Amino acid sequence: MAQEFHLRLITQRAGGGDPIVRDRSISGGEATIGRAETNDIVLADLTIDLAHARMRFSGPGRVRIEAVGGQTFQVGGREVQGADLDISARPEVVFGSYTVAFGPAPDDDALVIVTREEDEHHLSPSDFSLKAQVFGRRRMSWILGAGILLLCLVLPLVAVLSGSKLLINPQKQWQAGALSKSHAFLQDDCKACHANAFVAVRDDTCQSCHDATPGMAEKALARSRDLGSPFKPLLVADHAPRERLSDGTPPPKGLGAIGFYAQTLLGHPTDRCASCHIEHTPAGKGPDPQAPLSDKPKLAVVHDCESCHTDLSKRLESTSIANTPDKRFPNFEHAPFKAMIVTEAGPKPKFQRAPLTSAQAPTEKNGLIFPHDLHMDPLGGVARQAIDLGKGAGYGAALECASCHRPDAGGKAFRPIEMERDCGSCHSLAFVREGGQLRYLPHGELQKVVDTLAGRTLIAPGAERARPRILRASIYTASGASAYRAAFSPGGACYDCHTITWEGDTVRMAPVSLTQRYLPKGGFDHSVPEHGGPGTSKKGGFKCADCHAAKTSDRTADVLIPDIAKCATCHGKTTAQIAAADDADCTTCHAFHRPGQATPTPGHPPLKALQWTKVASR
Amino acid sequence: MSDVAGHTERVRQRTHEGFLAYKGFRWAQVATALCVVAVGVYFVAASRLAEPPSGGSWLGYLLGTMSAGLIVWLACLGIRKRVITAGHYSLKAWVSAHVYLGLSLVVLGTLHTGFQFGWNVHTLAYALMMLVIASGALGIWAYATLPERLHGNRGETTRKQMIEAVESLDRQLADLAQPLDRAGAEVVRRSIEDTEMGGGFWTRLTNDHRGCANKRAMVQLRALPNPPSARQAEALTRIEQVMKQKDAVLTKARRQMQITAMLEGWLFVHIPATFALLAALTAHIVSVFAYW
Numbered sequence: 035m036a037q038e039f040h041l042r043l044i045t046q047r048a049g050g051g052d053p054i055v056r057d058r059s060i061s062g063g064e065a066t067i068g069r070a071e072t073n074d075i076v077l078a079d080l081t082i083d084l085a086h087a088r089m090r091f092s093g094p095g096r097v098r099i100e101a102v103g104g105q106t107f108q109v110g111g112r113e114v115q116g117a118d119l120d121i122s123a124r125p126e127v128v129f130g131s132y133t134v135a136f137g138p139a140p141d142d143d144a145l146v147i148v149t150r151e152e153d154e155h156h157l158s159p160s161d162f163s164l165k166a167q168v169f170g171r172r173r174m175s176w177i178l179g180a181g182i183l184l185l186c187l188v189l190p191l192v193a194v195l196s197g198s199k200l201l202i203n204p205q206k207q208w209q210a211g212a213l214s215k216s217h218a219f220l221q222d223d224c225k226a227c228h229a230n231a232f233v234a235v236r237d238d239t240c241q242s243c244h245d246a247t248p249g250m251a252e253k254a255l256a257r258s259r260d261l262g263s264p265f266k267p268l269l270v271a272d273h274a275p276r277e278r279l280s281d282g283t284p285p286p287k288g289l290g291a292i293g294f295y296a297q298t299l300l301g302h303p304t305d306r307c308a309s310c311h312i313e314h315t316p317a318g319k320g321p322d323p324q325a326p327l328s329d330k331p332k333l334a335v336v337h338d339c340e341s342c343h344t345d346l347s348k349r350l351e352s353t354s355i356a357n358t359p360d361k362r363f364p365n366f367e368h369a370p371f372k373a374m375i376v377t378e379a380g381p382k383p384k385f386q387r388a389p390l391t392s393a394q395a396p397t398e399k400n401g402l403i404f405p406h407d408l409h410m411d412p413l414g415g416v417a418r419q420a421i422d423l424g425k426g427a428g429y430g431a432a433l434e435c436a437s438c439h440r441p442d443a444g445g446k447a448f449r450p451i452e453m454e455r456d457c458g459s460c461h462s463l464a465f466v467r468e469g470g471q472l473r474y475l476p477h478g479e480l481q482k483v484v485d486t487l488a489g490r491t492l493i494a495p496g497a498e499r500a501r502p503r504i505l506r507a508s509i510y511t512a513s514g515a516s517a518y519r520a521a522f523s524p525g526g527a528c529y530d531c532h533t534i535t536w537e538g539d540t541v542r543m544a545p546v547s548l549t550q551r552y553l554p555k556g557g558f559d560h561s562v563p564e565h566g567g568p569g570t571s572k573k574g575g576f577k578c579a580d581c582h583a584a585k586t587s588d589r590t591a592d593v594l595i596p597d598i599a600k601c602a603t604c605h606g607k608t609t610a611q612i613a614a615a616d617d618a619d620c621t622t623c624h625a626f627h628r629p630g631q632a633t634p635t636p637g638h639p640p641l642k643a644l645q646w647t648k649v650a651s652r
Numbered sequence: 653m654s655d656v657a658g659h660t661e662r663v664r665q666r667t668h669e670g671f672l673a674y675k676g677f678r679w680a681q682v683a684t685a686l687c688v689v690a691v692g693v694y695f696v697a698a699s700r701l702a703e704p705p706s707g708g709s710w711l712g713y714l715l716g717t718m719s720a721g722l723i724v725w726l727a728c729l730g731i732r733k734r735v736i737t738a739g740h741y742s743l744k745a746w747v748s749a750h751v752y753l754g755l756s757l758v759v760l761g762t763l764h765t766g767f768q769f770g771w772n773v774h775t776l777a778y779a780l781m782m783l784v785i786a787s788g789a790l791g792i793w794a795y796a797t798l799p800e801r802l803h804g805n806r807g808e809t810t811r812k813q814m815i816e817a818v819e820s821l822d823r824q825l826a827d828l829a830q831p832l833d834r835a836g837a838e839v840v841r842r843s844i845e846d847t848e849m850g851g852g853f854w855t856r857l858t859n860d861h862r863g864c865a866n867k868r869a870m871v872q873l874r875a876l877p878n879p880p881s882a883r884q885a886e887a888l889t890r891i892e893q894v895m896k897q898k899d900a901v902l903t904k905a906r907r908q909m910q911i912t913a914m915l916e917g918w919l920f921v922h923i924p925a926t927f928a929l930l931a932a933l934t935a936h937i938v939s940v941f942a943y944w
Binding site: 069070071078080081083084103105156157158159161162163164169171172174175176177178179180181182183186187190194206207208209210211212224228231232233234235290292293294296297301302312315332334 | 700701703704706707708709710711713714768770771772773774776810811812815818819826829830831832833834837838840841844849850853856905908909912913916917919920923924925926927928930931932934935938939940941942943944
């Protein structure tokens with residue numbers, strides 16, 4: 035009897051529950067497998083050919099299964115086109131989604147169980163919602179958040195704490211804005227200024243490079259060089275001692291008060307260097323955000339002059355500085371200028387500041403006999419002599435101020451008067467001609483003059499009035515020990531200008547001390563054309579004589595300095611009122627860090643001028 | 653008293669009021685007032701500041717503190733919406749405030765910068781904030797307009813019905829394809845097995861299904877050689893009809909998915925960008941105060 039295949043078809047119910055089982059026998063020892071209904075075993079799977087395979091008994095307990103149309107099936111996980119199966123081993127053959135399992139049956143028959151693997155995947159309405167597998171919202175959130183925290187916070191912190199230098203400075207991303215050119219060399223050295231974390235930049239950090247205090251200046255220059263500054267730092271002094279500054283500063287009013295109290299409370303006080311000299315900010319406050327980097331830190335004035343000086347004495351009782359009403363000059367009564375005058379000449383001259391009030395004009399005691407009017411008279415003997423001296427000697431006309439007062443290097447002020455240079459052209463110190471050469475008395479040292487002339491016989495022919503640098507013969511006709519008496523007597527070289535007294539043979543000369551700067555608390559620039567300086571002045575500008583009444587001054591004691599009313603001719607006026615009109619801010623004459631000077635214009639001196647010399651930078 | 657409360661409660665239930673119009677645009681008014689005040693103070697104060705306006709001035713700190721506080725509070729919506737409360741502040745009130753105060757951050761945050769931007773962590777935080785707000789604005793637009801379109805698209809068909817329709821058509825295809833030879837069966841099998849209703853993020857968002865397996869199968873079906881038997885020919889004709897039906901259902905379902913994706917897509921930017929923003933904000937604040 036031929037062997038039979040006992041076929042068992044197991045079909046899962048769609049809605050679950052017990053599967054449907056159908057049994058059938060295939061006789062003849064052979065069976066066809068395929069999708070077509072004509073097959074013995076019909077597998078309704080579109081991956082299966084209409085006639086896919088054929089199987090037959092190939093021996094006792096053995097079945098041979100072979101593909102028909104060249105398609106494959108799986109045995110033991112391998113794709114094959116034919117296989118010999120040992121039924122006792124209960125082999126399984128997979129056709130698409132069908133599994134055909136073999137097992138022994140009585141009478142050497144084979145049991146064939148056909149089951150279908152149902153595709154469990156079904157869409158559900160929730161599949162209409164977005165679900166990104168790789169970039170899920172939650173995962174993406176944590177990755178992004180953690181990544182930024184790591185790159186922007188942890189990494190820079192580690193770099194700071196470990197002090198390690200990486201190719202790209204991870205702290206650079208923390209920088210809110212570029213530094214000014216003068217500080218650009220510190221761009222990667224945050225700690226140079228931000229010395230302590232969570233502590234606002236302190237003044238001593240700034241002063242470590244900029245302190246002008248004697249003794250500290252050297253250290254400051256050395257530190258800035260150590261830090262690699264290509265520029266010599268500007269050394270600055272404090273406006274006043276810190277305690278006095280704090281006491282004198284009023285609490286701010288209005289909107290600014292919010293910031294003042296909040297920042298003070300939070301340890302970010304507004305009276306630091308960095309409160310005014312701010313960094314990491316664009317150069318211009320103007321509309322152009324791409325303005326080039328400024329050379330110096332931007333100046334943001336926290337307190338202007340008036341805010342402290344309006345009623346300074348209320349807060350700083352010990353101050354000697356006058357209060358300035360809360361108006362701008364000339365709309366308030368600026369206290370009269372107090373000129374620095376000599377009250378006692380000598381090796382240690384005494385100076386005193388005296389108000390320039392017209393009611394009681396101050397007088398100086400500088401020890402000199404010098405009437406300005408005599409020298410300035412265009413028709414007098416001095417003018418005559420100056421004309422005789424000629425242009426070649428630098429004169430050739432009646433004397434003017436510049437004949438004796440020579441501007442200093444900057445032109446803003448004047449060099450100290452030097453007798454030989456500024457008076458000597460007329461007031462000759464020549465006393466003898468020896469070997470065709472004139473010899474001159476040493477000016478300024480009385481004993482040397484006495485020693486030079488002592489024991490000489492001075493006889494020289496000549497007229498009574500001698501030309502400059504020519505011997506005044508009549509004076510020196512004395513001889514022996516009394517020869518020097520002539521020089522200190524009427525008609526002698528010293529007598530015209532110095533107050534001479536005698537104690538027996540001993541000559542006494544009153545000391546001379548001249549004031550170099552009459553108004554030391556404010557800056558006045560003589561080089562400005564409107565101030566009598568060189569160049570073309572605007573209409574209304576002044577010449578020397580407009581301020582200094584030298585032509586009518588007949589005594590040395592006169593203080594030829596004008597009061598502030600003169601300044602008001604132009605300062606504080608509009609150009610409609612006077613062409614030479616100009617500012618009248620406090621800063622026009624006073625500076626915060628150097629109260630005796632006018633406030634320098636922004637950017638002055640130019641950064642280039644501050645470069646170390648090549649030698650210094652080595 | 654309880655009668656009065658009950659009465660108002662009923663009235664409120666009857667007239668639907670969205671989160672945008674909540675309490676007569678109360679939060680819109682608050683946010684507008686906030687912006688107007690901030691802009692006013694900025695233009696009065698900024699010109700009087702000694703320094704160029706920046707986050708480091710007192711006004712900058714004020715605006716910065718307000719903005720940072722707002723950002724943290726806005727981010728808390730994620731926590732609030734997961735908590736069911738019976739409290740005074742309804743979720744609708746929260747969302748309304750979230751939307752309008754969030755929009756006001758455009759003004760507050762921008763003023764805080766003092767219009768100073770650079771390649772740094774500070775501007776990164778600002779950019780992320782703007783990204784969050786922009787994506788949020790997209791969300792407002794989506795919530796205000798898309799539900800209507802979603803409804804208009806699906807008509808009376810539910811999502812479940814759409815899925816069932818496709819599955820039913822697939823079963824029909826499988827049955828119809830049984831008499832086909834290997835090539836025909838393969839075409840139909842691809843339509844059944846390879847057709848993806850949704851697809852990935854961008855496929856859904858763009859509704860670009862040019863590679864749809866069913867569409868390809870329809871093309872391939874027509875390219876098949878003439879079948880040898882009349883039975884197979886009839887099967888092919890019917891299969892083509894079913895595939896067309898399937899295509900119509902798919903088109904509608906996919907449009908539904910696209911609208912849904914647009915309705916939800918902004919959150920894929922809004923939420924991760926919020927986390928990124930919180931991280932950048934932390935770095936911004938720490939770095940600013942570390943190097944004060």
